[in-house]
Amino acid sequence: MVALARKTLVYEWRRFLPAILAVGFAGLLQLLQLALVLGIFGSTSLYITGSSADVWIGYPGTQSVGQGRSIDGDVESRILMDPAVQRVEPYIWVDGDWRGTTETGGVSVFVSGIDPRADGLMFSKALPPDLRARLAQPDAVVVDRSDLDQLGVGIGQTATINGHEVRVVGISSGLRALGGVNVLCSLDTARRLDSDAEDIGPTYLVAKLRDPTQADAVAIRLRGDTAFGPYTTWSAHHFARLSVRYWMFDTGAGAGVLFLAGIVFLVGAVITSQTLIAAVNGSVREYATLNALGVGVGALRRVVLEQAFWVGALGLLGASVLGVVLLLLARSQNVPVVLTLPAALGCIVLVMGLAAVSGLAAMRSLRAADPATLLR
Amino acid sequence: MHPANLVTPSTAAAPTIALQAESISKAFVSGKQRTQVLDGLSLHIDSGELTLISGPSGCGKSTLLAVLSGLQKIDGGRVLALGSELGQLDLHALERFRLQHTGFVFQGFNLFPALSAFEQVELPLNHMGLSRQEARERARSSLEEVGLSHRMKLRPSELSGGEKQRVAIARALAKEPELLFADEPTSALDAANGQMIIDILHRIARTHGTTVLCVSHDPRLVVHADRVLAMEDGRILSDQRNHAPISASKGISS
Ligand SMILES: Nc1ncnc2c1ncn2[C@@H]1O[C@H](COP(=O)(O)OP(=O)(O)O)[C@@H](O)[C@H]1O
Ligand SMILES: [Mg+2]
Numbered sequence: 001m002v003a004l005a006r007k008t009l010v011y012e013w014r015r016f017l018p019a020i021l022a023v024g025f026a027g028l029l030q031l032l033q034l035a036l037v038l039g040i041f042g043s044t045s046l047y048i049t050g051s052s053a054d055v056w057i058g059y060p061g062t063q064s065v066g067q068g069r070s071i072d073g074d075v076e077s078r079i080l081m082d083p084a085v086q087r088v089e090p091y092i093w094v095d096g097d098w099r100g101t102t103e104t105g106g107v108s109v110f111v112s113g114i115d116p117r118a119d120g121l122m123f124s125k126a127l128p129p130d131l132r133a134r135l136a137q138p139d140a141v142v143v144d145r146s147d148l149d150q151l152g153v154g155i156g157q158t159a160t161i162n163g164h165e166v167r168v169v170g171i172s173s174g175l176r177a178l179g180g181v182n183v184l185c186s187l188d189t190a191r192r193l194d195s196d197a198e199d200i201g202p203t204y205l206v207a208k209l210r211d212p213t214q215a216d217a218v219a220i221r222l223r224g225d226t227a228f229g230p231y232t233t234w235s236a237h238h239f240a241r242l243s244v245r246y247w248m249f250d251t252g253a254g255a256g257v258l259f260l261a262g263i264v265f266l267v268g269a270v271i272t273s274q275t276l277i278a279a280v281n282g283s284v285r286e287y288a289t290l291n292a293l294g295v296g297v298g299a300l301r302r303v304v305l306e307q308a309f310w311v312g313a314l315g316l317l318g319a320s321v322l323g324v325v326l327l328l329l330a331r332s333q334n335v336p337v338v339l340t341l342p343a344a345l346g347c348i349v350l351v352m353g354l355a356a357v358s359g360l361a362a363m364r365s366l367r368a369a370d371p372a373t374l375l376r
Numbered sequence: 377m378h379p380a381n382l383v384t385p386s387t388a389a390a391p392t393i394a395l396q397a398e399s400i401s402k403a404f405v406s407g408k409q410r411t412q413v414l415d416g417l418s419l420h421i422d423s424g425e426l427t428l429i430s431g432p433s434g435c436g437k438s439t440l441l442a443v444l445s446g447l448q449k450i451d452g453g454r455v456l457a458l459g460s461e462l463g464q465l466d467l468h469a470l471e472r473f474r475l476q477h478t479g480f481v482f483q484g485f486n487l488f489p490a491l492s493a494f495e496q497v498e499l500p501l502n503h504m505g506l507s508r509q510e511a512r513e514r515a516r517s518s519l520e521e522v523g524l525s526h527r528m529k530l531r532p533s534e535l536s537g538g539e540k541q542r543v544a545i546a547r548a549l550a551k552e553p554e555l556l557f558a559d560e561p562t563s564a565l566d567a568a569n570g571q572m573i574i575d576i577l578h579r580i581a582r583t584h585g586t587t588v589l590c591v592s593h594d595p596r597l598v599v600h601a602d603r604v605l606a607m608e609d610g611r612i613l614s615d616q617r618n619h620a621p622i623s624a625s626k627g628i629s630s
Contacts, residue, residue, distance in 0.1 A: 001502045002498050008488065011490030286488045288486070290500060292474065293480060294476065294500070295500055296468070371480070372442050372447045374482045375438040375448075
């Protein structure tokens with residue numbers, strides 16, 4: 001088979017270049033935007049991804065970590081009954097009002113009460129062991145370095161949360177929150193800080209499994225028992241996704257991503273289809289000759305579609321190479337970027353879909369390839 | 377007119393009729409203007425001959441060719457090609473008919489800029505259901521037949537006008553069609569190249585038994601045809617046969 005589509009693309013690359021660039025930029029733009037949004041909103045699942053729990057147990061209907069309500073502490077015994085569960089520990093979330101020593105006004109803080117033991121699950125990946133050990137002291141808190149100015153404190157200084165005095169015993173990094181400030185303390189401290197009388201149990205229970213790969217199955221198995229009051233379970237992975245998705249759509253960022261995807265798709269498709277149409281028009285007499293010789297219209301359409309496919313594939317290749325370079329550059333500059341497999345697949349679908357739509361549009365101009373017009 | 381060009385009855389067994397038109401009519405309407413190009417025209421073309429339709433520009437030659445080859449529908453009458461009535465075939469069947477039985481050579485060469493001469497010829501063969509081997513074999517021998525065996529790797533931009541037209545002929549010839557249609561195949565070429573093209577077409581009719589129908593306003597081609605139909609204003613004015621064509625013997629010897 002003579003590879004007409006490919007040979008034309010190579011020989012007339014100058015003609016196809018605008019389409020390849022349009023497709024490439026469309027893909028790149030979408031990739032970077034997604035990576036940035038995922039990077040920024042990824043911090044909303046820090047509580048989950050920075051910890052080593054495999055299964056989370058919380059109030060039914062909770063959409064993000066920050067929205068949990070307290071559950072019955074006795075659920076713990078039910079969870080522990082499952083042979084797959086190795087260990088369970090409580091996690092307490094308290095919304096607090098911070099008053100620093102300097103006049104900062106009230107700062108909204110997210111208090112995380114965790115088990116400060118060395119082998120504790122919560123924040124095991126985000127909190128250095130020495131800082132974790134210091135949380136065992138009563139009323140001790142750890143905050144992120146980047147929040148110090150906002151909180152108006154330094155190490156060793158005191159402040160109040162919900163009217164209770166706390167003392168900053170350590171400064172960590174990588175604990176930044178979205179829409180507030182994270183403050184870490186022990187479970188006991190958190191219980192003292194909680195001003196809501198209705199909160200009797202922990203906000204969450206987090207469990208470590210003997211086999212972490214079973215997280216999804218175990219989470220489903222543990223659901224649906226109401227003997228201890230309302231609770232539900234998620235695998236850590238699932239809950240993290242839920243949190244990120246909630247933020248994406250609650251803040252309108254998700255709509256922004258979709259909006260840009262639409263614009264990018266439209267502009268890319270216009271440029272690409274125009275280029276492909278011009279290429280078809282440039283060869284319309286040759287296509288008509290093939291049709292005169294009996295090569296069917298369907299076969300000619302396939303040539304145009306194949307051209308569109310290669311334009312898409314080349315654009316994608318360029319976008320991938322440039323995208324990886326830019327993402328690495330962003331990482332090195334501490335810009336929060338995260339690329340997940342579904343996001344990358346989404347970009348590929350967008351780009352190839354764009355190319356396919358353009359190819360279909362260009363196929364229409366094959367109608368001019370009427371062999372009768374060659375006889376004049 | 378040439379005095380030698382008198383009608384000669386064929387001495388061999390009666391030739392079969394490859395193409396037959398029965399009182400065909402064709403008009404073009406553009407806006408309020410209606411042009412009756414063909415009006416009740418009848419003719420038949422014998423197989424294995426080079427028939428030339430000559431006449432002034434605009435008299436309807438190309439339209440007649442388009443109608444006889446099934447590229448254009450007629451308003452009235454009947455066209456029989458190799459025994460099939462073209463008016464009865466739908467678009468898909470017409471494509472199949474052309475794929476199996478017809479070759480075309482146009483005034484413009486219509487070669488893909490990206491393909492080598494060899495690939496131009498091979499490409500339509502790929503769609504005929506031939507094996508890759510067979511397609512290549514046919515492409516090679518067709519290009520040899522038009523004298524381009526040393527030019528097979530070149531792209532159109534590296535070929536002269538005459539060479540491009542020979543590639544176009546090879547492309548049609550490789551399909552081994554029963555019918556070969558040529559519309560003004562020489563008018564974009566100089567005299568020497570035009571001569572060569574008409575010689576090749578004639579030789580194809582002789583050696584392959586192909587029915588070649590050539591349309592041209594160029595009076596120099598008249599002497600090279602087996603039969604000349606003079607056309608004017610959509611009607612056949614005269615029908616003449618050249619006997620013992622000189623170019624034929626030349627064709628066989630090479
Ligand atoms: N598609 C068309 N639409 C309108 N008029 C046409 C069309 N094709 C041909 N004609 C007219 O039909 C007449 C014959 O054209 P054509 O067959 O191309 O002549 P020739 O090939 O002998 O020069 C001309 O007057 C031309 O203008
Ligand atoms: Mg003409």
